[in-house]
Amino acid sequence: MPGMVQGGEAMGMTVVEKILARASGREAVRVGDVVEPAVDLAMSHENAALVVNRFLEVFEGTGVAPRIWDPARIAIVFDHRVPAESPKTATNQRKVREFVAANGIGRFHDIRGDVGGICHQVLPENGYVRPGAVVVGTDSHTTSHGALDAFAFGIGATEMASVWALGVALNVEVPATIEVSVRGRFPDHVGPKDLILHLIGALGAEGANFRVLEFHGETIRSMSTSGRLVLCNMSVEAGATSGLVPGDEETVRYLRAEARVQEPLHLVVPDDDAAYERTIEVDVATLVPQIACPHTVDNVRPIAAVEGVRVHQVVIGSCTNGRLDDIEAAARAVRGRKVAQGTRLLVFPASARIYQQAVERGFVADLMRAGAVVMNSGCGPCLGVHEGALGDGEVALSTTNRNFKGRMGNPRSEVYLCSPDVAAASALTGAITDPRKGT
Amino acid sequence: MPRVVLALGDDVSTDVIYPGRYMATVLPSETPQFAFADDVEFNGRLTAKQVPAGSVIVAGRNFGCGSSREQAASCLQGHGLVIVAKGFARIFLQNAINLGLAVVTAPEVETSEGHDLEILADRVVDRTSGRSFAVEPLPRARQAIIDAGGLIAYTRTRVSRADTRR
Numbered sequence: 001m002p003g004m005v006q007g008g009e010a011m012g013m014t015v016v017e018k019i020l021a022r023a024s025g026r027e028a029v030r031v032g033d034v035v036e037p038a039v040d041l042a043m044s045h046e047n048a049a050l051v052v053n054r055f056l057e058v059f060e061g062t063g064v065a066p067r068i069w070d071p072a073r074i075a076i077v078f079d080h081r082v083p084a085e086s087p088k089t090a091t092n093q094r095k096v097r098e099f100v101a102a103n104g105i106g107r108f109h110d111i112r113g114d115v116g117g118i119c120h121q122v123l124p125e126n127g128y129v130r131p132g133a134v135v136v137g138t139d140s141h142t143t144s145h146g147a148l149d150a151f152a153f154g155i156g157a158t159e160m161a162s163v164w165a166l167g168v169a170l171n172v173e174v175p176a177t178i179e180v181s182v183r184g185r186f187p188d189h190v191g192p193k194d195l196i197l198h199l200i201g202a203l204g205a206e207g208a209n210f211r212v213l214e215f216h217g218e219t220i221r222s223m224s225t226s227g228r229l230v231l232c233n234m235s236v237e238a239g240a241t242s243g244l245v246p247g248d249e250e251t252v253r254y255l256r257a258e259a260r261v262q263e264p265l266h267l268v269v270p271d272d273d274a275a276y277e278r279t280i281e282v283d284v285a286t287l288v289p290q291i292a293c294p295h296t297v298d299n300v301r302p303i304a305a306v307e308g309v310r311v312h313q314v315v316i317g318s319c320t321n322g323r324l325d326d327i328e329a330a331a332r333a334v335r336g337r338k339v340a341q342g343t344r345l346l347v348f349p350a351s352a353r354i355y356q357q358a359v360e361r362g363f364v365a366d367l368m369r370a371g372a373v374v375m376n377s378g379c380g381p382c383l384g385v386h387e388g389a390l391g392d393g394e395v396a397l398s399t400t401n402r403n404f405k406g407r408m409g410n411p412r413s414e415v416y417l418c419s420p421d422v423a424a425a426s427a428l429t430g431a432i433t434d435p436r437k438g439t
Numbered sequence: 440m441p442r443v444v445l446a447l448g449d450d451v452s453t454d455v456i457y458p459g460r461y462m463a464t465v466l467p468s469e470t471p472q473f474a475f476a477d478d479v480e481f482n483g484r485l486t487a488k489q490v491p492a493g494s495v496i497v498a499g500r501n502f503g504c505g506s507s508r509e510q511a512a513s514c515l516q517g518h519g520l521v522i523v524a525k526g527f528a529r530i531f532l533q534n535a536i537n538l539g540l541a542v543v544t545a546p547e548v549e550t551s552e553g554h555d556l557e558i559l560a561d562r563v564v565d566r567t568s569g570r571s572f573a574v575e576p577l578p579r580a581r582q583a584i585i586d587a588g589g590l591i592a593y594t595r596t597r598v599s600r601a602d603t604r605r
Contacts (some may be wrong), residue, residue, distance in 0.1 A: 034580040050465040050509065057591055062599045081463065088463045140507040140530055156509040156534035157465075162594040170590070173580040205450045206501035210529050239501065241529060296450050383459035383506070404452035404505060409460050411477040 012271025014177040015244050016212045019151040019268055023134045031176045031275075036168040040150075041128055043075045043137035045119050047157050049092035051138060052099050054161035068103050069167035075107035075128055076100060077119035081386045082111045082378040117351025117377045120144040120233060120319035124225070125353055127259035131247040132268045136160065136169055141319055141401065143236045147228035148255065149247035149268055151212075154236065175212050175241045179276040182217040184285030189435040192227035193321060193399065193419035195219075195282065196234040197290035201300025202280070209239030211277065214270065219284055220245060225254035226323045233320050234401050237297040246270060289434060292417035295405040303422065303434050312394040313344045314427040316420055317375075318382045321399035322350030324357050326420040330372075331363035333424035333435065339371035340430030346388050347372050348380040372427070384409025397432060399423050440555040440566060441495045441521060445481055449499035453511040453531065462508055467538075470510045471517030485518050492519025495558075497550050499524065503531025509538070516540040523548055523556065523563055536581045537590035544575040 013021065013028060021029045023037030044051050059066040068074065076096060084090035093111075100108045109115055109122050116122070120141055123129050131149035135142060138160045145152035155169070162170055180199065199213075213235045220228070228250075232243030245251070247267030255261040289303040316322070316330045327349060339345045347367055349355040355377050358364050364374050381388025382400040390396055390413035398408075403415035416432065425435035461473040475481050484490050496515070502524040503511060512534040515522065521541040525548060535542040545563045550556065554567035563572045577585060587593035 047462070047465065047508070053465070054591065058594045058598055060595075062595055064598055086463060092463060092465070138507055140505060142507075154507040154530050156507055156512070156530060156537060158509060158537045158590050159533060162590055165594055165598055170593075171580040171583065173578060205504055206526065206528065209501065209526070239504065239528060296452075298450075383454070383462075385459045385462055402452075402454070402505060404454040406458050406477045407454050409458075411458075 012273035014270045014274045015246050015268050016151050029174050031174050033174045035172050037134045039163050040133035041135045042163050046080045047138050048076045048096045050157040051160045054158045055164050058165050068164050071104045074105050077109040077122045078111050079118045080379045085386045113352050118319045121350035127261040132266050140236050141233050143242045144229050144233040146232040146242045146244035153242045176277040177212045177214050179279040180215050181281045182219040184283040186284050189421045190287050192230040194290040196231045197300050200238045200298050203238040205298040206239040212242050213240045214244045226325050289422050294414040306432050309432045311397040313396040314423050315346050315398035316423045317348035318400040320401040321420050324354050327358045327363050329420045330424040331366040334370035335366045339427045343430040345372040345427040348375040349377045352377050397426050441493045443497050443552050443554045444490050444494040445496045446552045447498040450501045451498050452505040456511040457514050467513040470514040474514035495521045497523050500526040502527050504528040509534045512538050512540045539589040545572040548572045
C-alpha cells in the first residue's frame with residue numbers, strides 16, 4: 001500500500017485512514033480531511049422509530065418518494081427494551097416492524113429466542129461486520145465493531161435518516177489515531193475489561209474525543225474476538241470515535257468459524273510508517289482488577305481501594321461482557337455455591353445464540369442453582385429503562401459499560417463497573433471482592 | 440440579555456440530560472418535559488415555563504458524553520436553551536448541529552448562575568463579571584449543515600438533486 005508523499009516525506013496511513021480512503025474513493029486521506037464515505041452497514045435498535053420519522057421528514061415537500069438507498073445494508077435489532085416494558089415501546093416496535101416489512105429490510109432481529117440479542121453481539125456473530133467496512137449505528141457503543149477491523153462509530157437518529165436516504169456518512173472529518181500498544185500476559189482473574197478500564201482511567205472521559213484508539217501488541221494478537229469487542233466497546237468511554245483492532249488470523253478465524261462468513265476477506269492493517277498522534281504503552285503482566293467507581297467511567301481505581309463495599313445487585317452481561325466466555329467465568333465461579341443473601345445476581349447474555357450455548361454447556365444451570373436470575377438477552381438493567389432498577393441508596397456492581405448518575409434508573413443509587421470475575425466473586429460475598437484471593 | 444440558568448461541571452452525561460427511562464419518548468415535541476428530569480428543581484422550572492427561551496446552560500468539558508440518544512439535544516432545543524461549554528462530546532455535538540440546537544464552545548469560560556452573557560461570534564462576554572472568553576469555531580466539516588439550518592434541510596437538498604448513491 002503506497003503511502004502518500006507530503007513535503008518529500010512518505011507518510012503511511014493508519015487503519016481508519018485506509019478505510020476512509022477506500023470508502024470515499026480516494027488514493028489517500030489524512031487527519032482533518034473531510035470525506036463522505038459510503039456506508040457498508042447502518043444499524044439501529046428501537047430508536048429506529050425516530051429514524052423512520054426523520055427519514056420521512058427528509059422527503060417532505062421534495063416531490064421525491066421516500067426510498068432507502070439500500071435496504072440490504074440496514075440492520076435493525078430490538079434490544080433496549082425487550083420484551084416491551086410499556087405500551088409506548090410496544091407501539092414503537094410495531095411501527096418499526098411495519099416499516100421493515102414495507103421496505104424490505106433484511107437484517108432485522110426481532111424479539112426472538114433464536115436470532116435475537118443485543119445489536120453489538122448480533123452484528124458480529126451473524127457476519128454482518130467485515131474488515132475494512134464503514135459501520136454506523138444509532139448507538140454510542142457502535143465502537144464495538146472495530147474489533148473486526150472496521151471503522152464503526154455512533155451517530156444520532158437524524159444523521160441515520162440521512163444515511164438511509166443518501167448511503168453516505170456526511171462530512172466525516174478523518175480522525176487522528178492513538179496507538180495503544182499492549183504487551184504481557186494477563187495474570188489470573190485479570191483480563192480485557194481490566195485493561196480497558198485502566199486505559200479509560202489513564203486517558204480520562206474525553207482523552208480520546210474525536211480520535212480512534214488502534215490496538216496493537218502481543219497481548220492483542222493473542223486475545224479472542226470476544227475480548228477485543230470489550231476493548232472496542234468501551235473505547236467510547238474515553239470519548240473515542242471508534243476502537244479498532246487491525247485484522248489478523250483471529251479476525252479471520254472468528255469470521256469463518258463463528259460468524260460463518262464464506263466470502264473473501266480483505267484485512268486492513270496500518271502502514272509501517274503510519275502517523276499516530278501518540279502511542280500509549282501498557283504492560284498487563286502487572287495489572288490488577290480495575291473498578292470504575294461512581295459516577296463516571298474514568299473514576300477508575302485498583303480493586304484494593306474499594307474491596308468490601310456492600311453491593312445489593314450484581315449484573316453480569318450486556319454488549320460489554322455478556323459473551324460465552326464471560327458467562328462461563330461467572331458459572332465456574334459460582335458453581336456449587338450460593339449468591340449472598342441480600343444480594344441479587346442478574347445475568348443477561350449478549351445474544352440468544354450465546355444464551356442457548358450457555359444452556360447447552362450447563363452454565364445457566366450452574367448460575368440458577370447458585371441463585372442467579374438469568375434474564376433474556378437484551379440491554380436489561382444497563383441503562384435503567386426496562387428491568388433491574390435500583391432502590392434508593394442501593395449499590396450495583398456491574399460488568400456493563402456506564403455508571404453515570406441515574407444510569408440504572410435511579411439517581412439515588414450507585415453503580416461500580418468491573419470484570420465478570422470480580423462480579424461473580426462479589427455476588428458470593430455480597431461485597432466487592434478480589435477474585436484472586438479465593439473465597 | 441441571555442442569563443445563565445444552570446452552571447454545571449465537566450462530563451455531564453446524556454443520562455443526566457435525558458435519563459434512559461424516558462427513551463421511549465422520541466418526538467422532539469414531547470422530549471422537552473424530561474430535560475434534566477432527575478434534577479427535580481431545574482426540571483420543575485423548565486416545565487413551569489419559568490426559563491425564558493435564549494437562557495444559557497454553562498458547562499465544563501465533555502458536555503453530553505455517553506449515549507447517542509438524540510433526545511438529549513432535542514429536549515434542550517425544545518426549551519430554546521443555549522449551551523455554552525468548555526467542550527462537547529463528539530456525538531452530542533453532531534446531534535446538536537444536526538438539529539440546530541445552539542451550542543457554543545468556549546474552552547476557558549468561567550461564569551455563574553444568574554450572570555448575564557453576551558454571546559458573539561468570536562467571544563462570550565460575561566456582563567456581570569466583565570470577563571470575556573474566546574469562542575472556538577464549530578467543526579468546519581459541519582459548516583454546510585449549519586448553513587442549511589440543520590441536517591434534515593441539508594439532506595433534503597441532496598435528495599432533491601437526486602445526489603445519492605442509489
